[in-house]
Amino acid sequence: MKIKHEHIRMAMNAWAYPDGEKVPAAEIARTYFELGMTFPEL
Known part of the structure; x- marks a missing residue:
């Protein structure tokens, strides 16, 4: 399975900025x- 940095960044951003990311x-x-x-x- 290929892991993309975009997925990691999206998850981290969602944790750090829950109001900024619509995830x-x-x-x-x-x-x-x-x-x-x-x-x-x-």
Whole structure:
């Protein structure tokens, strides 16, 4: 599976700027799981 930096940047931007990116939380979660990453400690 190819991982694009755009997906990582989109997920990070959504976490950092939830009001700036129109990305649903489900999409963020799916992206993290696809990348094999864990959720950050909040």
